[in-house]
Amino acid sequence: MTVALATQLPAPPSSPAASPKFSPASMKKRRVEAATTPWMFAGPAVFLMVIILIVPILLALYLSFTNYSLGVIDFEWIGFQNYERIFTRSSFSKMFTATFIYVGVVVPGSIIMGLLAALAINSLTIGRGFYQTIYFLPVMATLVAMAIVWELALHPSIGIINRFFEASCSVPILSDFLAMEWVPFVDSATTFFGHGCATGFPNWLGDRTTALPVLCFIGIWQAVGFNMVLYMAGLTSVPRELYQAAEMDGVISPWSRFWLVTWPMLGPTNVFVITITAIRSFQSFDTIEALTRGGPSKSTYVMMYALYEKGIKQNLIGMAAAITIIFLIFVFLLTMAQRYFVERKVHYS
Amino acid sequence: MAKLNISNIEKSYGDARILKGIDLDIEDGEFIALVGPSGCGKSTLLRIIAGLEIHDGGTVSINDKMIDGLRASQRNLAMVFQSYALYPHLSVFENIAVPLQMRRLNGWQRLPFIGPHLPGARKQLDDIETIVREAAETLDLVHLLERKPGQLSGGQRQRVAVGRALVREPQAFLLDEPLSNLDAKLRVHMRTEITELHRRLKATFVYVTHDQAEAMTMADRIAVMMDGELLQVDTPSEVYHRPVDVRVAEFIGSPKINLLVIGHDGTGNLTVAGQPVPFLYSDPSVVTLGARPEALSIVTWEAHLKGRVAHLENFGAEAFFHIVLEGVENRIVVRGQPSLLETVGIGDNVNLELDPEQVMAFGNDGKRMDAQFTVNEKREVA
Numbered sequence: 001m002t003v004a005l006a007t008q009l010p011a012p013p014s015s016p017a018a019s020p021k022f023s024p025a026s027m028k029k030r031r032v033e034a035a036t037t038p039w040m041f042a043g044p045a046v047f048l049m050v051i052i053l054i055v056p057i058l059l060a061l062y063l064s065f066t067n068y069s070l071g072v073i074d075f076e077w078i079g080f081q082n083y084e085r086i087f088t089r090s091s092f093s094k095m096f097t098a099t100f101i102y103v104g105v106v107v108p109g110s111i112i113m114g115l116l117a118a119l120a121i122n123s124l125t126i127g128r129g130f131y132q133t134i135y136f137l138p139v140m141a142t143l144v145a146m147a148i149v150w151e152l153a154l155h156p157s158i159g160i161i162n163r164f165f166e167a168s169c170s171v172p173i174l175s176d177f178l179a180m181e182w183v184p185f186v187d188s189a190t191t192f193f194g195h196g197c198a199t200g201f202p203n204w205l206g207d208r209t210t211a212l213p214v215l216c217f218i219g220i221w222q223a224v225g226f227n228m229v230l231y232m233a234g235l236t237s238v239p240r241e242l243y244q245a246a247e248m249d250g251v252i253s254p255w256s257r258f259w260l261v262t263w264p265m266l267g268p269t270n271v272f273v274i275t276i277t278a279i280r281s282f283q284s285f286d287t288i289e290a291l292t293r294g295g296p297s298k299s300t301y302v303m304m305y306a307l308y309e310k311g312i313k314q315n316l317i318g319m320a321a322a323i324t325i326i327f328l329i330f331v332f333l334l335t336m337a338q339r340y341f342v343e344r345k346v347h348y349s
Numbered sequence: 350m351a352k353l354n355i356s357n358i359e360k361s362y363g364d365a366r367i368l369k370g371i372d373l374d375i376e377d378g379e380f381i382a383l384v385g386p387s388g389c390g391k392s393t394l395l396r397i398i399a400g401l402e403i404h405d406g407g408t409v410s411i412n413d414k415m416i417d418g419l420r421a422s423q424r425n426l427a428m429v430f431q432s433y434a435l436y437p438h439l440s441v442f443e444n445i446a447v448p449l450q451m452r453r454l455n456g457w458q459r460l461p462f463i464g465p466h467l468p469g470a471r472k473q474l475d476d477i478e479t480i481v482r483e484a485a486e487t488l489d490l491v492h493l494l495e496r497k498p499g500q501l502s503g504g505q506r507q508r509v510a511v512g513r514a515l516v517r518e519p520q521a522f523l524l525d526e527p528l529s530n531l532d533a534k535l536r537v538h539m540r541t542e543i544t545e546l547h548r549r550l551k552a553t554f555v556y557v558t559h560d561q562a563e564a565m566t567m568a569d570r571i572a573v574m575m576d577g578e579l580l581q582v583d584t585p586s587e588v589y590h591r592p593v594d595v596r597v598a599e600f601i602g603s604p605k606i607n608l609l610v611i612g613h614d615g616t617g618n619l620t621v622a623g624q625p626v627p628f629l630y631s632d633p634s635v636v637t638l639g640a641r642p643e644a645l646s647i648v649t650w651e652a653h654l655k656g657r658v659a660h661l662e663n664f665g666a667e668a669f670f671h672i673v674l675e676g677v678e679n680r681i682v683v684r685g686q687p688s689l690l691e692t693v694g695i696g697d698n699v700n701l702e703l704d705p706e707q708v709m710a711f712g713n714d715g716k717r718m719d720a721q722f723t724v725n726e727k728r729e730v731a
Contacts, residue, residue, distance in 0.1 A: 244401050245434035247421040249513070250451035256459070260447070264438040 064321035082322035094298040106219040114227025136225040147290035156203035169197035234269030275338040351520035359406035369577040380554040382568035427514035431526040435498040442494040521553035609638040622676030637711040642684035644707035652700035
């Protein structure tokens, strides 16, 4: 674009406008201008990009090979020691486990739920705006404030969730239903509810086995609305004539219609939603900070929280920089995958 | 193949009445063109026939069987859309195969990977392949079968859309402005191709277009629609030479018909812009004369109509002269031999003569009247 603009620039006033032929000197001047003008146009943007994007990344890369702490003047180059620790120490292996479980549950969960919600809302003739708003509320709400609400709801003794379960234990119909008394070949004493009635319900956020699943649930709850809105936008861009063509071609069931038209046409949306959701779940921090602080016993020690703990709480900037670089590599790989799919697979026209 | 009967179709969107009781009988194997300006309801009518739109009143029947209650997918009609509506993620082969797969395979057999191995599926898939290849050969698409629609030109996409309609052997083909997204040259070419296809298939075609040239050149019969009403259903030649209505006369034919408001001088002579024309006609209800460009000619002798040439269009084989008549608001377009251009130029004053055989008369309600014009005086040879 800048090149095209540059070549269209009028000749400078000093050039001999009256003479029909250009002298060799003025030709040379024009050539130099054609080569430099694009850079002059692009210069400010390139400068800003280097200062605020490239330099910090290089700086982080450099710090990740040192033992730098904030305020310390003399720090040393320690090579790959930070990375070595990340890949050998058990707390960091717990970090990777928690991160990948979190991402692996939240991404498919929120995408499938978001798509289903979008399809359901899209099929409505009235009340669309109402449902859209309801599903979108968790996205708009401040997550830390929401986390406090969740914390109260999940409190082991006074939280509404456990109180509800405890109260249900004494209501026969409800307790039979929840304990799956009605399902054949299931021993109601061993089900989650039957067991809970006998021995007490879990300390959701304080128990190693339930803390991460609960956080995943909150993560999905929070991301569904956002994904739904993206899918709704994707659905409106599907040409109506394709559905009509499918109808003329003898497609009767909604199931076939979905697989023949809707799903393929959502291809570009899918790639975008998957990438965005994956990056956002890699970045999740506020619920963990508000609810579990990485615990209990590092079962919810996700990457972003580890970064915060190392860098801010323990002032191990070098280590935090190394985690940042690994995080960047993950995000970079995700973006590359997105580019691959966008260009190869889902680009139709 | 089938005949279609449409009777008293009504359709409104809110307060706007789009179709005001349309009656149309389409014969088996006929190529009928629904033509009219945009917004006249022709596409809505086609979509009602297809079943994509629900009408408020009236009935649609195929072979004397009412189909109003049937879904589009159950009507066994094929449609070619203006935007072609090809599935962008499927190859040309798969696009053409979709209607066959949907009708011949059950839900399990359509499943990816395992579907083709289920009992009965192999034979059907082989049949489908044969039919698709035959259609591809007919439409000259064989070398494109593996391509995606995104890699095809407009004309090729058009042919794929026709192919997809073709393979099903439907009872009738519905085409919704199929050529309007093509460039002018290709459009003329596809006109011939579609007409020849119709001749070969001997199927019923309902063709919606706003281009009167397409309707004139392709159709067995033209149905001219305006403002939700069917004005005339007739052969191209009848619609051109004997339009029932001044609106039809104006819509069909290019350049447009010349309309001359006429007066009566009281002695039985007609006047145009105050100049008497040499026609005797006493019926005072005639208010407009319609003369197609070929009904007028520039003559070298003194004639009753005199005008000045304002613009020229030379098409090589013919030329059109745009002439300003004194006291007439619109310019008159006259067709003439290009050789006339040697003697007539812009700004020249010319004499015009009307051919009484080709002149039409319209009453004040816009309807054409069966008027015979007689020349009331001898032509003076210059």
